[in-house]
Amino acid sequence: DFPPEDSGYHTYSETVSEIEEAAAEHPGIVDSTSAGRSARGRDIPVVKISDNAGTDENEPEVLFTCNQHAREHLTTEMCLHILRRYTDNHGSDPDITNAVDNREIWIIPMVNPDGSTYDVSGNGYRGWRRNRESEPVDLNRNWGYEWGCCGGSSGNPSQPTYRGPAPFSAPETATIRDFVESREAGGRQRITAHIDFHSFSELVLWPYGYTTADTAPGMTREQYRRFAELGNAMARSNGYTPMQSSDLYVTDGSMNDWMWAEHGILSFTFEMYPSGGGIDGFYPPDEVIERETARNDEAVAMLLNEAGA
Numbered sequence: 245d246f247p248p249e250d251s252g253y254h255t256y257s258e259t260v261s262e263i264e265e266a267a268a269e270h271p272g273i274v275d276s277t278s279a280g281r282s283a284r285g286r287d288i289p290v291v292k293i294s295d296n297a298g299t300d301e302n303e304p305e306v307l308f309t310c311n312q313h314a315r316e317h318l319t320t321e322m323c324l325h326i327l328r329r330y331t332d333n334h335g336s337d338p339d340i341t342n343a344v345d346n347r348e349i350w351i352i353p354m355v356n357p358d359g360s361t362y363d364v365s366g367n368g369y370r371g372w373r374r375n376r377e378s379e380p381v382d383l384n385r386n387w388g389y390e391w392g393c394c395g396g397s398s399g400n401p402s403q404p405t406y407r408g409p410a411p412f413s414a415p416e417t418a419t420i421r422d423f424v425e426s427r428e429a430g431g432r433q434r435i436t437a438h439i440d441f442h443s444f445s446e447l448v449l450w451p452y453g454y455t456t457a458d459t460a461p462g463m464t465r466e467q468y469r470r471f472a473e474l475g476n477a478m479a480r481s482n483g484y485t486p487m488q489s490s491d492l493y494v495t496d497g498s499m500n501d502w503m504w505a506e507h508g509i510l511s512f513t514f515e516m517y518p519s520g521g522g523i524d525g526f527y528p529p530d531e532v533i534e535r536e537t538a539r540n541d542e543a544v545a546m547l548l549n550e551a552g553a
């Protein structure tokens with residue numbers, strides 16, 4: 245569990261309870277299921293927020309994923325903040341009501357429940373990043389687009405950016421791949437926009453990560469410009485620094501590259517608070533949760549709006 249002074253952070257079981265409570269309090273607009281199982285057999289919850297939530301309606305779909313990296317616990321709070329905000333304020337806030345009534349919002353608050361649990365299982369924080377397979381994998385290097393192509397990951401199982409033995413070798417990435425593929429109907433991917441929340445450094449990042457070139461197969465000048473314009477606008481709203489993912493460093497097998505190249509999903513990474521600091525940057529005190537999750541409210545609204553463009 246989290247140390248008492250950080251009890252504001254949610255463990256896996258507390259996250260599951262939060263989801264169950266939201267579904268119980270807002271039955272018409274919340275539908276929750278399991279996307280599949282983690283390496284150690286934990287259900288990976290996926291929550292849908294929309295009017296007539298039990299019906300698949302022809303509305304643009306938006307995905308938010310959190311906690312791909314175990315120690316990045318503030319991101320779990322970010323996803324739970326979106327869940328609470330878009331349910332509690334439905335019917336009272338016109339912008340939120342409009343978003344919920346005209347979109348299908350998918351939230352996966354804990355992509356890596358085994359790693360997240362392990363990170364807080366000892367006496368203090370372990371600084372754990374990867375999943376909990378016998379040869380632990382960096383989930384954000386295990387996606388199948390340009391996997392292992394370009395020196396943006398490691399083939400050494402002892403390294404923190406170990407890409408795994410093959411694309412989607414990790415149950416967690418395979419589970420989310422299957423979920424996204426299940427959102428294709430009539431040859432069209434219904435999810436149009438996505439944010440993968442990470443911490444830390446306060447950045448808004450867009451594809452590609454595998455190459456430093458702005459344009460490449462599957463990314464035209466116009467498409468790049470759309471990413472950059474929306475990325476810059478979201479960064480103006482939260483004070484993060486916008487850039488192409490590879491301007492930070494080259495990554496291959498990342499979630500963003502796969503979401504965009506394989507499904508045409510406008511896929512961003514947000515690196516949350518703080519802007520700097522050493523290892524303790526992954527463990528900001530729970531007193532900052534409210535402020536640092538609400539900091540992204542406008543950006544989330546912008547993405548939901550753009551999803552229908």
Ligand SMILES: CC(C)C[C@H](NS(N)(=O)=O)C(=O)O
Pocket residue numbers: 313316384442443444449453489490492493495498513515
């Ligand atoms: C999305 C990429 C470019 C940055 C990310 N940084 S993190 N969250 O692991 O520190 C990562 O290395 O996966």
Ligand SMILES: [Ca+2]
Pocket residue numbers: 248249250251529530531
């Ligand atoms: Ca505290």
Ligand SMILES: [Ca+2]
Pocket residue numbers: 294295296297301303344345346347348
């Ligand atoms: Ca709906």
Ligand SMILES: [Ca+2]
Pocket residue numbers: 300301302303305348434
């Ligand atoms: Ca739909």
Ligand SMILES: [Zn+2]
Pocket residue numbers: 312313316442443
């Ligand atoms: Zn991360």
